[in-house]
Amino acid sequence: MTTRREFIALPGALILSACASGPSRSSEFPPIVFVHGNGDSASIWQTTLWRFESNGWPRDRLFAPDQPYPLAREDDRVEQPGRSSTTQHMEFLRDEVEKALKATGASQVVLVASSRGGYAVRNYIQNGGGAARVSHAILGGVPNHGVWNVPGRSPGSEFAGNGAFLQALNAPKNAQGDEVTGPVKWLTIRSDRNDKYAQPLGTWIGDPKLATGVTYEGPALKGATNVVLPRVDHRETAFSAAAFEAMHRFITGREPATLQVVPEDHVMLGGKVVGTGLSSTEPASGNFANNLPLPGAKLEVYATDAATGERRGPAVLTQTIGADGAWGPLHAQPATPYEFVITAPGYATTHIYRGPFPRSSTIVHLRPDRIALFERNAIAIVTLSRPRGYFDPERDKMIFDRRSPPPGVQPGAGVATSRIQLLDVGRPVLAEFNGEKIAGRSWPVANNEVAVIELTY
The missing domain is CATH 3.40.50.1820 (Alpha/Beta hydrolase fold, catalytic domain)
Structure with a gap:
């Protein structure tokens, strides 16, 4: 054209x-x-x-x-x-x-x-x-x-x-x-x-x-x-x-003063807890069918250790989600990564690991995961997710639990997630993408638990 x-x-x-x-x-x-x-x-x-x-x-x-x-x-x-x-x-x-x-x-x-x-x-x-x-x-x-x-x-x-x-x-x-x-x-x-x-x-x-x-x-x-x-x-x-x-x-009509995200002194976080649905068809960019609230879900938030993903103390927020799906506010600490744990009927207890938040946001939306029937015999399942881009092994430097490229990532930028099954639980799972590093933990599928490491950039 x-x-x-x-x-x-x-x-x-x-x-x-x-x-x-x-x-x-x-x-x-x-x-x-x-x-x-x-x-x-x-x-x-x-x-x-x-x-x-x-x-x-x-x-x-x-x-x-x-x-x-x-x-x-x-x-x-x-x-x-x-x-x-x-x-x-x-x-x-x-x-x-x-x-x-x-x-x-x-x-x-x-x-x-x-x-x-x-x-x-x-x-x-x-x-x-x-x-x-x-x-x-x-x-x-x-x-x-x-x-x-x-x-x-x-x-x-x-x-x-x-x-x-x-x-x-x-x-x-x-x-x-x-x-x-x-x-x-x-x-x-x-x-x-x-x-x-x-x-x-x-x-x-x-x-x-x-x-x-x-x-x-x-x-x-x-x-x-x-x-x-x-x-x-x-x-x-x-x-x-x-x-x-x-x-x-x-x-x-002018170039921006900066392309970087400038950190704030005080960071307040919130968003919605929403459900997932059936896998989407071409050319979808997600794997859920709606953005509807998930009332009754339980949310816990923990500060974690940046190197191991271990929790640093008790929950900093515990909440039952209401009819509007809203969660928060959470006063986040600078340079602190977090684990968000969602428990809801019909879903796996989902542990979402996020890196530090440099600025406030009201759109930190959280979605619990499901375990497929063919995955039920796994010991642990961890997903690496990049919502704002795809994985390209010809362009990006990335490691997921010591594997590079991450499993399922093909040449060309076509997938935004990598999902692995592990043989052990309770250990660190490290992910890196072009310099962004996040540590998660493995959780037992036998207890209906899964983990998601979600990249920010």
Whole structure:
């Protein structure tokens, strides 16, 4: 596909010569609504919010809502329990924009979306009245021309490039053939060739011999400013430091003061405890079906030793989760890692290990795990999870319980978790990813317990 404006972003230097002009000083920090992708939750925006805050953005002007049913229908035209249609997705976003405008008194918002979230953004601006309510729209890794464009392959799916939904969104809007709706300023961010959902072959959608009819340029849009980030994966097009730099420059017209997360003196944490569901289908980026609260769940939080994952004293928080799913607040200590333990009927007791939190967050969402029938004979199970990116053995330095690459990680950036079965319990399990180190512990499957080591970056 040929685009009118496309730029390559190199490490440390984002080249955006035709970037949209920034807002006036009176609107220097416009409200931003962050829209997560297929199967994801608001928690995935945690580090992006921290980077905006570290560059002066007021916390009360950053909004990251949870789509209750984040998975797309297999056929957009057919009702499917636990999933949302394109219309429902758009209507949810429209309501969240109105909430943000009311809360801030602003007349317009900036929308920042990952993957499927970009479909709701485009649909809202084009068909839901959003053109007057949105100043800038930023789309990270959005499969704007489909994950596949193959006659007869799931034509009712919103991910079909030749399906009715995307064909309508991509129809020319003017004599120049622009695919974006004005007067909104548009930015797309894509990988050069490492996005699993912008591939000429269907390796990551279950059919490696399939010619998808989609190119690496699939996320780009004619009429938008289109940025290319070398080697980033599908998620990193929205959640990496390089993606943040592109976002900040596009909104403000200047480079950010820092790409780092600046620590706070006092860190307060909270979020929701939510349930998991059935495994999602292509091209999902999560393994749960909803973002609904899990009332009645029990939560305990422990400070842990950074080297061994052992608990340092009694629980610092014990809570029974209410109808809204909320947990917290927890006054976290600097440089202290934590273990979050969730117990709920129908789930394994799940021990989630997190590294130190440099800043406050209200979107530290927690999900208990389940043990599959074929895993019931295991001694211990530990999962390494990277919510904001994938594992790429050709790019990343990573170790999981002395194994490199982690089990199940293949060449190319296609998986975000590695799950191992261990022969012993009560011992440290160490994980490292590009310098981030977290220590967890192994727990007995016989007691219906599992562990998750969750990376932050």
